[in-house]
Amino acid sequence: MTDSQLPRYEIFIVERPGRPPTYAGSVHASDDELAMLNARDVFARRPDCHGLWAFRAETISSRTADEALSAFEETEPAPRERYLVFGKLGHKGVPTFLGAVEASDPDEAVGRGRSLYGQDVVLWWVAPERCRLATAAEDAGPMFEPAKGKPFRDQAFYPVETLMRQLRRARTHKQERS
Amino acid sequence: MNEEMRRAAAAYVLSLGDDEMILSHRDSEWTGHAPILEEDIAFANIALDEMGHALLWYRLHAELLGKDPEVHPDRLVYQRKPADFRNTPLVEGPKGDWARSILRQFLFDSAELVRLAELSQSAHAPLAAVARKILTEERYHDRHTRAWVRRLGLGTDESRRRMQQALEELWPFVPDLMARRPEESPLVAAGICPPADVVQKSWEADVIPTLQAAGLRFPTESVPARFDRFHHTTDLDELLAELQSVARLESSEAVW
Numbered sequence: 001m002t003d004s005q006l007p008r009y010e011i012f013i014v015e016r017p018g019r020p021p022t023y024a025g026s027v028h029a030s031d032d033e034l035a036m037l038n039a040r041d042v043f044a045r046r047p048d049c050h051g052l053w054a055f056r057a058e059t060i061s062s063r064t065a066d067e068a069l070s071a072f073e074e075t076e077p078a079p080r081e082r083y084l085v086f087g088k089l090g091h092k093g094v095p096t097f098l099g100a101v102e103a104s105d106p107d108e109a110v111g112r113g114r115s116l117y118g119q120d121v122v123l124w125w126v127a128p129e130r131c132r133l134a135t136a137a138e139d140a141g142p143m144f145e146p147a148k149g150k151p152f153r154d155q156a157f158y159p160v161e162t163l164m165r166q167l168r169r170a171r172t173h174k175q176e177r178s
Numbered sequence: 179m180n181e182e183m184r185r186a187a188a189a190y191v192l193s194l195g196d197d198e199m200i201l202s203h204r205d206s207e208w209t210g211h212a213p214i215l216e217e218d219i220a221f222a223n224i225a226l227d228e229m230g231h232a233l234l235w236y237r238l239h240a241e242l243l244g245k246d247p248e249v250h251p252d253r254l255v256y257q258r259k260p261a262d263f264r265n266t267p268l269v270e271g272p273k274g275d276w277a278r279s280i281l282r283q284f285l286f287d288s289a290e291l292v293r294l295a296e297l298s299q300s301a302h303a304p305l306a307a308v309a310r311k312i313l314t315e316e317r318y319h320d321r322h323t324r325a326w327v328r329r330l331g332l333g334t335d336e337s338r339r340r341m342q343q344a345l346e347e348l349w350p351f352v353p354d355l356m357a358r359r360p361e362e363s364p365l366v367a368a369g370i371c372p373p374a375d376v377v378q379k380s381w382e383a384d385v386i387p388t389l390q391a392a393g394l395r396f397p398t399e400s401v402p403a404r405f406d407r408f409h410h411t412t413d414l415d416e417l418l419a420e421l422q423s424v425a426r427l428e429s430s431e432a433v434w
Binding site: 006027028029030031033034037038040041042045141142143145146 | 216219220314318322326329
């Protein structure tokens, strides 16, 4: 085995209550519990976060808008399950949760997503709902409370930087005069 | 609160702050060196949280002694001699390997969790408020380190061997982590802090089965405690020599 990386998980965060989960990035972890804990540390320490979703990377199927155009074929009735549908709106956007559909495979899920959630999506992601890990309500306290009241501060917030600037300015001033 | 009680409460709070401060500094040694990137971020987060907790306790220490809560914490950290620190020696040693740091963090956080739950009911309202604030973060640390204790203890032969070795090396420091503090009696009587044996009992009921479930064996030999909050290891001297080196270059106090 040449790849020593731990399994990759794709992470979605709920930034405000009632807003759909949006894609934040990925973490590596040995298992589901550590994936959620790592996701919290990497993506939910400063900005407000009200919930986390995580999927093992290989459970997410991705289709471009062009690929989604080729209509899925109605085949023999196959067992269906719920798929969660994400769409990237515009090239600068990030995959955002749009809703759930019943489908028998990822292509069907994308096709149904497309007919329900419109044409403006440039990239589709779908994953079976059973593969989703989500923070439980009782975990929200320890997972997200500590970040509240801790705004992200740029280094310029701290006066140390200002002092350094003053020193540099004084030195430049001196050099200019000599 | 009378003067004597204030001094006792200040001594107690100082020991809580020093524990957090020294552990935070040791945890920060992992920054850039943790086994995986995600853990690097997680452990740096924990180190920062612990330093934030130290600051809260040091500010409370300042209030109890009528000092300026803005400058007092810096003075406590940068201007005290090692012998004046009141941390428990468990937190003094270098980070060691990942197993040792995880196990130390677990032993400390699980004890904190029990102590803070009691302190959040303290009769001294400002102390109870600080304890409640810290408790939410400690719950998260505890989940994180507990998850790693299980995985390392039940993981590979090497991870189990390293955890077992860490337990044998750290176990002699546990009695002082749990020991009764000299200032405790009047504080317990006034409902300001919990008695040490109450904390110890709930802690043991949690930690011993957790470590056993992680496949670890407890050292059978009891090692007499050589160090306590008043007698530090040379690791603390080395840590403070480095930590205070910049502050010592300038005799006047720098303003940050």
